[in-house]
Amino acid sequence: MSAGTPEAVYVAEAEEIPDGEARRIQSPGLPEPVAVFNSGGRFYALGDTCSHGAASLSEGWIEDCKVACPLHFSEFDLMTGKPCSLPAMTPVRTYTVEQRGQSLYLIPGTGPAGNETIRAPDIQRNGR
Numbered sequence: 001m002s003a004g005t006p007e008a009v010y011v012a013e014a015e016e017i018p019d020g021e022a023r024r025i026q027s028p029g030l031p032e033p034v035a036v037f038n039s040g041g042r043f044y045a046l047g048d049t050c051s052h053g054a055a056s057l058s059e060g061w062i063e064d065c066k067v068a069c070p071l072h073f074s075e076f077d078l079m080t081g082k083p084c085s086l087p088a089m090t091p092v093r094t095y096t097v098e099q100r101g102q103s104l105y106l107i108p109g110t111g112p113a114g115n116e117t118i119r120a121p122d123i124q125r126n127g128r
Contacts, residue, residue, distance in 0.1 A: 008098060008105035011036050015102065017043070022067070024048050024058040030108055034095055037078055039065050044078035045095035045106055052088035 009029045017023050022037045025048075035048040035058035046067070048058050055071035062068075066075045066084055074088030081094040096107040 006108040008107055011045075011097070011104040011106055013102050014038075014043070014099060014104055017104070020062050022058040022060075022062065024056060025106065027106075030106065032093070034106060035067070036097060036104065036106070037062055037067060039078055043097040043099065043104055045097045046076060046078065046081050047093040047095075049092070050074060050076075050088060051083070051090035051092050057092070 007029050009025065009027045011025055012023055017036060017038045019038050019041060022035050025034045025036060033048040033056075034045050035056070037044045037046070039062055046057060048056050050057055050069040050071060052074050053069060053071040055069050057067050057069060057076065059070045060067045061070070065078045067078060068075045069088065072087050074086065075084040076082065076088070076092055077084055079094070081091040083089060083091060098105045098107055
């Protein structure tokens with residue numbers, strides 16, 4: 001890679017993360033633990049720590065391109081990192097997942113920081 005370009009971080013082979021599951025990745029090349037999700041055969045990556053309750057999102061439930069935090073059930077959009085339900089109001093960072101053949105890589109520094117607060121009326125209350 002050229003100078004100034006972040007090094008890709010190897011995640012796993014695609015078949016190692018089945019549809020509806022996630023894997024937590026920690027690497028010196030990443031600013032935080034990252035959760036890599038398979039939703040419908042597409043791979044997404046978010047900062048692994050819920051912005052509300054500090055729980056691991058990789059341990060949450062994946063459905064309809066969202067992950068529900070296992071602690072308080074806040075849902076986050078896998079494409080944007082934005083919360084879709086309360087109690088979370090702050091997005092989590094997103095990362096680009098690059099597939100090279102069957103190998104998955106994270107590209108550090110490629111997603112938004114996830115530090116804006118979403119107004120409560122813009123977030124749906126979940127029914128859990």
